[in-house]
Amino acid sequence: MRLWALELRFLALLLVLLLQPVRAPIPRAQDVSLGVDWLTRYGYLPPADPTQAQLQSLAKLQDAIKVMQRFAGLPETGQMDPVTIATMHKPRCSLPDILGPAGLVRRRRRRRYALSGSVWKKRTLTWRIQSFSQNSQLSQPMVRTLMSYALTVWAVESGLTFQEVDSRHQEPDILIHFSRGYHQDSYPFDGPGGTLAHAFFPGEHPISGDTHFDDEETWTFGSKDGEGTDLFAVAVHEFGHALGLGHSSAPNSIMRPFYQGPVGDPDKYRLSQDDRDGLQQLYGKVSHTPGDKPTRKPLASPPQPPALPPDRPSTPVPDRCEGNFDAIANIRGEIFFFKGPWFWRLQPSGQLVSPRPARLHRFWEGLPEHVRVIQAAYARPRDGRIILFSGPQFWVFQDRQLEGAARPLVEFGLPPGEEVDAVFSWPLNGKTYLIRGQQYWRYDEEAARLDPGYPRALSLWEGAPPSPDDVTISNTGDTYFFKGTHFWRFAKGSVKSESDSPQPMGPKWLDCPAPKYDPQIPNSPKTTPKTGTCDCHCELNQASGQLLVTFLLPLLPSLAGSVFAC
Ligand code: ZN
Ligand code: CA
Ligand code: ZN
Numbered sequence: 001m002r003l004w005a006l007e008l009r010f011l012a013l014l015l016v017l018l019l020q021p022v023r024a025p026i027p028r029a030q031d032v033s034l035g036v037d038w039l040t041r042y043g044y045l046p047p048a049d050p051t052q053a054q055l056q057s058l059a060k061l062q063d064a065i066k067v068m069q070r071f072a073g074l075p076e077t078g079q080m081d082p083v084t085i086a087t088m089h090k091p092r093c094s095l096p097d098i099l100g101p102a103g104l105v106r107r108r109r110r111r112r113y114a115l116s117g118s119v120w121k122k123r124t125l126t127w128r129i130q131s132f133s134q135n136s137q138l139s140q141p142m143v144r145t146l147m148s149y150a151l152t153v154w155a156v157e158s159g160l161t162f163q164e165v166d167s168r169h170q171e172p173d174i175l176i177h178f179s180r181g182y183h184q185d186s187y188p189f190d191g192p193g194g195t196l197a198h199a200f201f202p203g204e205h206p207i208s209g210d211t212h213f214d215d216e217e218t219w220t221f222g223s224k225d226g227e228g229t230d231l232f233a234v235a236v237h238e239f240g241h242a243l244g245l246g247h248s249s250a251p252n253s254i255m256r257p258f259y260q261g262p263v264g265d266p267d268k269y270r271l272s273q274d275d276r277d278g279l280q281q282l283y284g285k286v287s288h289t290p291g292d293k294p295t296r297k298p299l300a301s302p303p304q305p306p307a308l309p310p311d312r313p314s315t316p317v318p319d320r321c322e323g324n325f326d327a328i329a330n331i332r333g334e335i336f337f338f339k340g341p342w343f344w345r346l347q348p349s350g351q352l353v354s355p356r357p358a359r360l361h362r363f364w365e366g367l368p369e370h371v372r373v374i375q376a377a378y379a380r381p382r383d384g385r386i387i388l389f390s391g392p393q394f395w396v397f398q399d400r401q402l403e404g405a406a407r408p409l410v411e412f413g414l415p416p417g418e419e420v421d422a423v424f425s426w427p428l429n430g431k432t433y434l435i436r437g438q439q440y441w442r443y444d445e446e447a448a449r450l451d452p453g454y455p456r457a458l459s460l461w462e463g464a465p466p467s468p469d470d471v472t473i474s475n476t477g478d479t480y481f482f483k484g485t486h487f488w489r490f491a492k493g494s495v496k497s498e499s500d501s502p503q504p505m506g507p508k509w510l511d512c513p514a515p516k517y518d519p520q521i522p523n524s525p526k527t528t529p530k531t532g533t534c535d536c537h538c539e540l541n542q543a544s545g546q547l548l549v550t551f552l553l554p555l556l557p558s559l560a561g562s563v564f565a566c
Contacts, residue, residue: 043096086333094198113278114246150235199241226354250274321512323485329377366402413450463497
């Protein structure tokens with residue numbers, strides 16, 4: 001089975017490489033492998049069949065990617081583009097999105113909900129928590145309360161009754177577990193992130209209706225800073241499965257497969273129309289007489305957010321709308337904005353994960369406590385590692401985990417004691433740019449050394465601000481310099497800033513209002529892009545850069561790297 005999966009991936013890659021139109025970007029092997037794995041796991045591709053030499057054709061693979069993109073509300077490109085890859089890395093439910101024989105994907109329907117095809121024949125269901133979370137600051141009574149509320153969300157719309165039973169009773173219909181790794185079903189958990197939970201559809205089997213949560217997640221409730229995973233939101237979703245609902249692509253459905261964050265007060269939470277329609281298909285319409293609002297007994301003790309370790313008094317929560325970030329990086333399609341010991345995340349959809357920042361040290365596991373500022377950050381394309389810079393040192397992370405100890409910046413070939421303001425990897429040539437003040441170095445990741453002839457003047461990037469806070473590449477491939485409250489845009493592959501630069505970053509990036517008076521409007525005397533500061537290398541870029549990018553780059557990446565001397 002393993003071998004087949006590998007072979008399948010290899011052949012899929014081969015097909016993709018052979019059949020790519022010349023100018024389309026060539027997907028990386030690991031992206032194709034991720035795509036085939038993910039699409040198979042979640043029902044978009046049929047499982048590899050060891051008894052038949054059945055291979056995924058390129059067309060089938062692209063079709064499956066498109067269906068996945070439609071389901072997730074992404075542009076239907078059929079390509080493993082950055083947004084698609086980022087979505088595949090999102091935390092989610094373990095259950096597949098496409099139920100039934102894979103490949104029989106129904107075309108766009110008015111209703112988005114899906115049904116498992118099984119339903120409880122009785123109207124009263126019993127439940128019990130068999131094992132509690134070992135890894136959460138939520139108390140056991142709190143977990144029980146949240147489960148009870150999550151079931152009530154479904155009860156008030158279906159007329160079903162849920163009864164908590166203790167262990168002396170018979171096996172309950174819905175048995176709840178917090179488990180780690182392999183836990184004796186076909187859906188092993190995978191540590192922090194990735195799959196969060198799953199539940200079994202109604203039926204006669206003892207496991208039917210059972211609901212499992214990954215105990216390696218940090219379960220929270222009503223966390224205001226987006227920390228951890230909201231247990232109430234995930235429980236409502238999983239109990240939908242336990243009642244027979246599949247995943248939905250409807251924008252407001254709790255049955256969307258991806259984790260959406262907290263959903264607010266459990267006492268006030270109400271299912272979306274799509275979820276109610278699906279439930280009604282299974283259990284019929286429940287009649288509410290006017291004024292007969294579904295009642296829920298008040299919480300014995302109002303849920304409190306879990307106690308958090310006290311912040312250092314010296315680190316008040318900063319206001320993202322004030323800009324002046326220490327570092328900004330595109331990490332798997334999400335833009336991370338670092339400021340002091342905090343950071344914000346902007347999803348590929350353009351939505352902030354939370355308006356409140358998350359704590360640096362809670363997320364980046366192993367980052368030493370004394371590091372209170374990240375000066376620059378970038379994701380290393382060759383292995384996906386994330387590199388955080390502070391002072392004359394840097395730290396390497398795989399996902400959220402630190403690898404090894406602090407390393408000196410001299411490993412990049414920089415002079416001892418040197419620090420960096422900004423670091424980015426330019427997709428045009430795959431090189432890493434390290435900026436300090438008004439100069440920059442260019443680092444060759446393959447050769448693991450600085451390119452000769454550096455540092456150079458930052459003014460070669462025409463219009464770029466000196467000492468930028470950081471530079472990053474957007475999901476569309478443009479280069480953005482950030483400084484203070486503004487950004488400067490360089491179109492894909494260009495080393496000349498666009499004429500509308502600089503612009504205030506708040507409205508575009510951070511869901512903040514535009515400043516009323518903006519002294520940095522384009523063409524103001526202070527920021528008129530300098531002309532005539534570029535040397536001959538850059539003149540070449542300006543004249544033919546776009547042409548080269550468009551026509552030659554897909555064919556000649558190495559040549560382009562040597563032509564582009566910036
Ligand atoms: Zn699910
Ligand atoms: Ca997990
Ligand atoms: Zn399980």
